[in-house]
Amino acid sequence: MRPGELIAGDRGARALRDGDLAQAWAVLAEVMDPEVPVVSVIDLGIVRDLDWRAGHLHLVVTPTYSGCPATEVIEGDIRQALEQAGFAEPALERRLTPAWSTDWISDQGRERLRAYGIAPPAGSASLRGASPTVCCPQCASSDTELLSQFGSTACKALYRCRACLEPFDYFKCL
Amino acid sequence: MHKQALIQYLLLLGDSALVQGQRLCEWCGKAPALEEELALMNVGLDLVGQARNWLDYAAELQGDGHDADALAFRRDERAYRNLLLVEQPNGDYAVTMLKQFFYDAWHHAMLDGLSASGDERIAGIAAKALKEVTYHLRRSGEWVQRLGGGTEESRRRMLEAIPVLWRFTVELTVASDSEVQLAQAGIAADPTQVAQRWHAAVEAIFASVELPLPKAASHFYLDGRKGLHTEHLGLLLAEMQFLPRAYPDATW
Numbered sequence: 409m410r411p412g413e414l415i416a417g418d419r420g421a422r423a424l425r426d427g428d429l430a431q432a433w434a435v436l437a438e439v440m441d442p443e444v445p446v447v448s449v450i451d452l453g454i455v456r457d458l459d460w461r462a463g464h465l466h467l468v469v470t471p472t473y474s475g476c477p478a479t480e481v482i483e484g485d486i487r488q489a490l491e492q493a494g495f496a497e498p499a500l501e502r503r504l505t506p507a508w509s510t511d512w513i514s515d516q517g518r519e520r521l522r523a524y525g526i527a528p529p530a531g532s533a534s535l536r537g538a539s540p541t542v543c544c545p546q547c548a549s550s551d552t553e554l555l556s557q558f559g560s561t562a563c564k565a566l567y568r569c570r571a572c573l574e575p576f577d578y579f580k581c582l
Numbered sequence: 583m584h585k586q587a588l589i590q591y592l593l594l595l596g597d598s599a600l601v602q603g604q605r606l607c608e609w610c611g612k613a614p615a616l617e618e619e620l621a622l623m624n625v626g627l628d629l630v631g632q633a634r635n636w637l638d639y640a641a642e643l644q645g646d647g648h649d650a651d652a653l654a655f656r657r658d659e660r661a662y663r664n665l666l667l668v669e670q671p672n673g674d675y676a677v678t679m680l681k682q683f684f685y686d687a688w689h690h691a692m693l694d695g696l697s698a699s700g701d702e703r704i705a706g707i708a709a710k711a712l713k714e715v716t717y718h719l720r721r722s723g724e725w726v727q728r729l730g731g732g733t734e735e736s737r738r739r740m741l742e743a744i745p746v747l748w749r750f751t752v753e754l755t756v757a758s759d760s761e762v763q764l765a766q767a768g769i770a771a772d773p774t775q776v777a778q779r780w781h782a783a784v785e786a787i788f789a790s791v792e793l794p795l796p797k798a799a800s801h802f803y804l805d806g807r808k809g810l811h812t813e814h815l816g817l818l819l820a821e822m823q824f825l826p827r828a829y830p831d832a833t834w
């Protein structure tokens with residue numbers, strides 16, 4: 409390592425201050441999923457841990473699906489939002505274990521999905537692969553049918569409401 | 583001690599997912615219905631993501647400076663360790679979905695075993711992938727039932743698809759000596775259990791729509807685990823690898 413490298417690679421290192429972590433959580437609550445822009449990364453439950461290491465914020469992020477193309481975008485958005493809020497060079501660690509589960513979506517996240525027209529996961533992740541009763545996000549009828557196991561993205565299935573006849577996305581249990 | 587065997591095993595998992603994912607992408611723009619197009623691409627995307635997780639690990643173990651992209655785009659056919667089944671052409675929708683089903687049934691059984699692997703990294707990747715593959719298997723099994731028990735034509739096509747693919751299924755129920763050793767060490771999935779579960783899944787779906795189950799496939803002269811592939815893999819890789827090979831390190 410040459411002189412200067414340590415400094416260049418450690419821009420903005422500082423001690424943790426009171427309120428830093430609470431502020432970081434608040435910033436993250438405004439970072440939205442690029443494909444479902446009404447739920448934040450906190451609503452989705454993909455930020456698993458947040459602390460301060462060697463002068464910087466350190467985050468643990470768990471991807472939703474193995475092949476989710478939004479993973480890199482989300483990580484970039486998180487980094488950008490934190491830097492804009494004054495956290496220099498936050499460190500992001502991607503962790504697969506334990507695997508992300510739809511059980512980690514917050515109640516607020518579920519309500520936001522429903523208001524956006526996406527039926528939230530029905531019940532627990534243990535129902536994965538089963539055929540749960542899914543309620544229409546438009547009229548709340550439970551008289552719905554599965555059109556396709558896979559919707560516009562990997563995390564969704566396509567349903568249709570027999571009551572109001574509207575097709576809708578369902579965020580399936582994982 | 584197990585390192586070389588482990589790398590080969592990770593390549594079997596990663597290459598099979600990658601090649602199956604690449605084949606699914608060939609349907610992009612020409613699937614029989616919009617919903618099917620979305621489903622095929624979503625399954626393909628899951629598989630490519632899983633392949634990256636396996637190949638990342640394989641590349642780290644190799645430790646020669648190559649990453650997952652280098653493994654995917656700069657290896658020749660003989661260095662690929664995927665199942666022969668997944669490199670077979672898509673054919674019609676019956677062949678595509680039966681191929682998917684045979685693969686999914688194997689994949690699901692493998693991942694289920696691997697979720698309990700003594701290698702934590704493997705267990706983590708497998709546990710995540712297993713959730714996704716549960717949906718793949720359900721969907722492909724339903725398609726085999728729908729076509730096999732559907733109209734006269736759909737059943738005829740499913741009946742014709744079985745002999746096209748059956749001989750390649752021998753690889754789903756056997757294991758190399760090094761895999762058996764890895765399983766005994768608690769790292770790989772138990773090959774006997776994988777074979778039993780694969781047979782049970784196939785028998786159940788076939789019986790539900792009265793599709794005739796052929797006799798167990800016998801030994802085949804090619805072997806994907808040894809890099810001895812059918813001629814189809816070379817053509818698939820030629821298309822998949824063209825850009826990174828023609829323009830090394832290109833970015834966009």
Ligand SMILES: [Zn+2]
Pocket residue numbers: 544545546547548549569570571572573574
């Ligand atoms: Zn409705």
